[in-house]
């Protein structure tokens with residue numbers, strides 16, 4: 001049957017808590033399980049306020065509203081990321097300014113941010129790729145200097161730290177995902193973290209369809225009504241019940257994932273160090289590893305394609321991502337979402353060529369990075385088999 005790339009892990013309690021939610025008489029959002037989950041995250045990671053959402057994409061949507069993005073505002077984000085990182089800002093009318101990745105890892109290169117700042121810049125969105133922290137002190141210092149907001153895309157970064165501080169707790173806002181491909185899952189699910197107190201009141205209103213319903217339920221106002229913009233961002237109790245079962249088993253999940261990660265790392269180290277065929281993930285000394293992902297970086301696109309094909313023949317599903325966002329059809333095709341003259345598109349017959357944005361590290365990761373199977377139930381034998389298959393591939397070359 002082969003080794004899949006991902007397999008969602010069930011702790012065994014999910015259906016039980018969903019059953020409890022179903023028969024509790026409270027099915028909609030912001031009930032017992034939602035509060036249990038939010039309290040856990042606030043206590044465990046020092047988040048000022050946590051609000052569960054239906055996805056990280058939705059949490060980012062809330063963040064874009066809270067940042068009060070207006071048409072023409074500029075947002076700086078890495079190009080090597082998932083579409084959702086920038087989508088919410090685009091929907092508010094922002095122009096996206098893409099920044100390159102670091103040389104040693106796909107995170108945004110803080111040294112390249114300042115050159116991109118203009119008087120329209122409002123927000124920086126660092127993405128903690130593979131759950132490994134961006135250099136947040138540097139990014140927060142730039143933000144303070146230029147009076148910008150920082151929204152951490154911590155979709156992959158649950159239970160990961162920067163100099164002892166939880167990711168998602170450092171920027172003004174932080175966004176997490178509980179999609180089934182992440183460490184802690186709810187099928188589809190997410191969370192907005194609010195660290196700047198100025199945003200707390202408004203975040204609850206936006207979360208509850210533009211009403212001050214949360215204040216009403218706390219007895220702070222004697223009726224509730226329409227006070228702001230918003231949407232239905234909160235998940236039902238069925239989703240939160242599922243998530244609670246995962247949270248209860250978080251230590252177990254995290255420790256097994258780290259074992260798998262270390263086994264890959266140690267197994268592939270000779271291939272990286274002695275034979276220089278691949279590069280292994282770089283964990284800077286300020287960052288922890290939450291074992292969200294195990295990836296290797298090949299030397300070329302051709303080598304990556306043939307490695308993925310070879311592993312597939314061996315029954316191993318490995319995948320690549322992301323396609324550089326600055327080269328996407330949507331970005332190149334919509335001048336209103338990018339700063340003037342930031343790229344030039346030349347049409348050569350039917351072929352489209354893009355010049356102007358030189359994001360070389362981003363493009364290299366887009367061409368050369370491979371993600372290996374990574375999930376709780378992956379066995380040690382499977383990891384050994386994957387490691388030896390990768391070695392065989394390079395032996396045969």
Ligand SMILES: *Cc1c(COP(=O)(O)O)cnc(C)c1O
Nearest residue numbers: 055056057082084155177179190
């Ligand atoms: C998964 C992911 C998202 C989107 O999360 P959803 O919960 O699926 O909306 C956003 N950004 C990054 C970096 C991700 O990995």
